[in-house]
Amino acid sequence: MPSHPLRPAIRRRRFLGLVGASTTAALTAGALSGCGSGSGGGGGGSASDAGSLDDLIPTHIPFEGVTPDIKGRHGAPDGFTAYPENFVRAMPEAPGRGGHYTAMTPLWGPIPPGLGANSFFDYVNGRLGATVEFNFQDGNTVIDKMNAVIAGRDVADITMIPDWTINLIPQFNRAVGELFEDLTPHLAGDAARAYPLLANLDSDAWRWNVFNQRLHGVPWPSEPFGNWVLYRRDLMEEYGIEPPSSPDDLFAIGEEVNDPDNNRWAFGDFNLSMRQVFGAPKQWRYEGGELVHMFETDEWRASVEYMRKVFDAGLVHPDIVAQGDNAKELLNSGQIVFNQDGIGAWHEAYMQMLGDNPDFRLDLMPVFGNGGGDPVMHRSDPSGQSVFVRKGMEPEQVEEILGILDFCAAPFGTREYMDYRYGEEGVHHELNDDGAPQLTDTGNAEVNDGYYFLSGRPPAVTESQYPDFVQWKCDWYNHAAQFTEEDPFAGIRIQRPERFSAAETPMTDRVEDIIRGREGLGALDEAVANWRRDGGDEGREFYMKVLQEHGRD
Template identity: 40%
Template sequence: MPSTPTTRRGFLGLVGASILVAGCAEKQSASKGTAVAADKLKSLVPTRVPFEIPGLKPDLPGSEFVAPGFLSRPATMVQAVTTKPLTSGKEVTAMTPLWGTVPPGLGDNSYYDIVNERLGGPVRFNISDGNTYGQKLSTLLASGDVPEMVCVPQWELIKIAHFTEAANKLFADLSPYLAGDKAKEFPLLANYDTAAWQYSVFGGVLQGIPWQNDPFPFATFVRQDILKELGLEQPKSGDDLLALGKAITDPKKKRWAFGGGMEQEMQRAFGAPREWRKKADGTLEYKYETPEWAAAIEFMVKLFAAGHVHPDIVANKDADNKGIFGSGQMVIYRDGLGSWHENLGRFQADNPKFDQQIVAPYPAQAGGRTIVWRNEPASMFAFIKKGLGDARTRELISLANWTSAPFGTQEYELVFNGVEGKHYTVENGKIKQTALGRKEVAPTYMFLSGRPSANEKSQYEGLVQALHDWETQAATLLEADPFVGLRVETPSKMAGLVTPTEDKMQEIFRGKRPISEWPKILKEWQDQGGNEAREFYMKVARENGRL
């Protein structure tokens, strides 16, 4: 599960419209973190040119933090790209994550065949388990042998020490193709928000093609059908979660209350910041250092000790949540917003009673203050291998441009749904996936770029309205972050401490370490790079008037 999502896993949503502004006036050493001046970023990234689709208007209005909602499917889709992007016809190699069942491969998958025909050449995906994708990425980057395109989620990137140095060594500089008005050659990429592009600069080099981000990293989801069957209500606080754990869990019936990731919801519910927080004395404290974080650890120890967490998650923090959620063995978990429609598509066909619903943001205690963490402007990046030559690099950027087509286009429809009559049918204006579609169509091409968000999964009854309502409420609860609007790269020492520190925290949850060890673990984090990182972030904050 993502540590700071995304949520990859939250595919729907609308990124904040604020433009990234100045960091430090001079680029810092990458190993110590970087902050780049806005005027330099402006010279590196595309000039935004909105891509308008005639006649396409949302039923539910969007705003800075709320995706526009579409309650029905457009009667016709426009063709956004009239030429095939892969002009050489040469096979493209790509590595992408997947949180689900791997589809049949090239030669055995009609969805691949049809998309590749439209592209002008085949894409060969190396699909890796999203739950352990970070480990695969670390190994890949260390080897230096990367495929032509690599999808890197932000929540994995921040845990990889010296990522910027690796990216600068292994991946292409995209500014010669996309900076300023050059992006007009790739109009669907020029359609992205500027903030997302600016967040794709690593060590002063534009390298990532961003997945324009949902501002909300995750939410709590429940199996509403099971809650209803048991006569239970959705939780409105952490206290309610404790009560639900006891009411739901029944090992004899192979049913447990909780899956993975609930620690992040409780950190948020107790009021810990997503990253840094300004203290009353004008200094910064990191989330690990707050009493709210410590309270969340105590809470999670209770959940695990009570036996309310599914044994697969107890045994392996990276175990798949979706499968046990779909089977009904687990009833409550945390995931990105995009999991909502993904799970409905995966499980509802075989179980029409399957009803996943989202829980309104809640505090730790009833009546407490509720906050919602705020995501970065981009949640994933597609990187292109360095040294491929001008023609091939341009060809792969053209591929990313094609896969960036927004809702309302034929390209979007093909990438997300396949071919009508084969992978899906349309009944009463709503898409219904066929058995072949469920087998063959999986998130793959979508990871070769991003696209502006749209809340448009109208084939699932009530989802568009419910998601719009949730985002509208959550938008009023977004936490104050001292670094909103700044492009700051995490110092490598700090990035390298995330996994070992949080692995030790996970051991505390599971009773493998006493909770009394947390202050020692925290001090190790501070001494080994946390305090040094604080000085860097405080310098950036002061230079930008944030402290």
Template identity: 40%
Template structure:
């Protein structure tokens, strides 16, 4: 599965962004994939699996399976998007639109498996939010919520037993298992005949989803997934602008300045260090991505000189003493706490973590000011940013001969995918006024204590409307976010294989794993940089060259040139 970055923090209501709580994961190819032999073995027992793709789909093939695109704007954004950047809303419309006139469900009951990177919400019997949304849906969705940090293992167990697969399954893109293109045809419903072309117009909110997102839901030439679209750029290097100001520091604009400002901010006697372990941010800073084409040759991340340069930069950063000792020791669980308390002043994170931090810190520290740095090239020039893959999370409907059940679930998805400015969006994101949310002085909805417990990204993980920033409780944050994204947008380019569903042969799925530990060791001075040369040679000899040859089949004419 081609992937450039991983979502890192859960999206808060009103901010339809990527989702994962843990620190930014390795973006190395194949890093988080697990095999699901039971599920894949079930393919042959249930039906003959479709042949995996062996090259990019033609435009004609894609056109035959993709839903028509009919953009829908219920409320004009206060901050329009620029070059694909995120539009923003700082105010709530006076009147919300009912985008789904009739109750979409017809009384069905469906189980749904979903991850959570937060405390598991109460079950449906004790959850007023679930009860309110289900009542509006006219159907019952019973969530089976699992710990997001171990979700891959849970998927492995569930998909290995087809009889136990829930009716609706959420799969983050970084948890899609090897050979899934074989198992998907046996386990999940083919949605092509329900949604392709003008058939999607029966579901206007689904027709509002971007075409690139639907493309990424195509497996073996057929449409299977429902998308949770991604941000144009998903990650940033954040700094504490409030503390920078107190210390007389300026945001860096080159790699050398970043190193220097981290050292200048460090004062162990004051229990303050310049940064966390920003290895994942450094890879983005140095333009590392899974695959690139140089002089007509396809190169992996590890073979690129910029990967080595990123390691060398991090090695110097660690040697300088500017990295918090706990981060040096590998303690990432407390990274957010250290950054938010001012023990560290620079950290790498997903953009969803920004709003999350504000909600957590501002009540006790109104002066708190976390900002993303504008990306820059290592030498201080214009950066090269790689567009996030168009989908960060999928959901799949279990295969069934009951076409009416599939239609009902798609009708529910249409309700859930309602955009900002709709009654449905407010319900899905906040629940019911007076029960799970109240309004602030400006009329913006804000979760109360009960809402904080009950309202989580459950329905939203099944399908999501196009990305917007609608955290109207934090209007300055919305402006800062959208302005930052608009400044980055001109520097964004599509990575090789952008938007293609490619799964590497399972024998190559762990080829990149040794680089995870090796990078940590080199950065911390436990191994010399020269150890990278031997690792790259071993990668090539152990199947890297064969993997490259496999990937080359998916190059388009523009990418190959």
């Protein structure tokens, strides 16, 4: 293994939308659903059918790059088991014209040296033919900064906002048209041919960036699923235990490996994953002409009862019982064996651990249902973030910025991807014996994700520098993706009513108390009744109207 990680470890508590929603923030069912395209006035919610947006988004033009080694099935991403010997050059020339632009993005990790003291910025800006000057914000507190920026109407030339943050910014649907450029004339239909790497992005992700019937954002296409249970495969192999294939099997394994006297517990929290194992919907189920919310289903209640059983048995690390945020460290150190996290935490752990412990192995817990049935896997929203261009710029400046974003949309296997991800070969990275990039000391100090966050690219499993990673992850994805939930609201972009959203916070807080034994299971009935009273039933009426308006009832 390389002496330096591929890229600096991401030190953050939450990295939502990009590598998957964290356990705590995603406790609220549907909290990360897409922003609506209505007026955004008031708290009544809004919805629009994504199918009606086709005239506003780019014509999809696939980019013919490197051929994947493992083809994704059922909507799963493709996998690449090695870096190509020859990188494809996606752009014949630099897209910039010498402009200088500010960019605001979150960053999870230490702030790198700035422009003028960072050769990585110098190199990539040289490749762009323009200067991008970053103003990084702490990703853990980005919602506070973005609220202030939007309220103060003080935006950078280029602004990246995670999707979950957009959903928490008051009146964003109104502000977006006042602050950010309408990209429809530049990108709709065949106009996007001028930006072929942006035209390569998925159409559903583009639809997610239409606000008020205008295209305002450049998307970040999401991987299908945000969260699942990671487990220490190396420790399980030491025990001689096969991975679980049912909830009962998982519980029995937990009892076998749990050893508090030797500082090892079986589990962190994995509440969100068990909802899917037991077959609860992500938010709503439409049956018999009625909408039934997740909180009202027998499957969800069964998952809560199961988690209570796990906590009652003493199988959960005490830090997690106390709702601590150190589950990653506990899993990496072997103090717990199973833990739910964003799927991106897998390769982050490898970055941190493999240098000192080359036998360290994680894997995703197999997907299974309860009682021999199928699970119901909750698919992520189509786009995990949006990149906006400041309103009021000259048309040629907008075009230059779109050229920059086009460069940063270059997919795996291209020369441009290597440039904005790893900098200059021989300065910021070297290629190891397998052809994978390995950051140098200079790269570890200067390379960062700024340009990576300026645009999305087709999801792919590419981390071939980690042993077995690509094959294991693709195997899991290709199996799990076939169990994706049938969502009655698929293709409809929704901004939820404020009372409906607000009612979920006390509900999920109380469920956490019940799971941890602070209240009895009998309190679930009162909690659900309070949720209905405080906004749940109002949300049901709103969503039923959405179904009726779109002919889904």
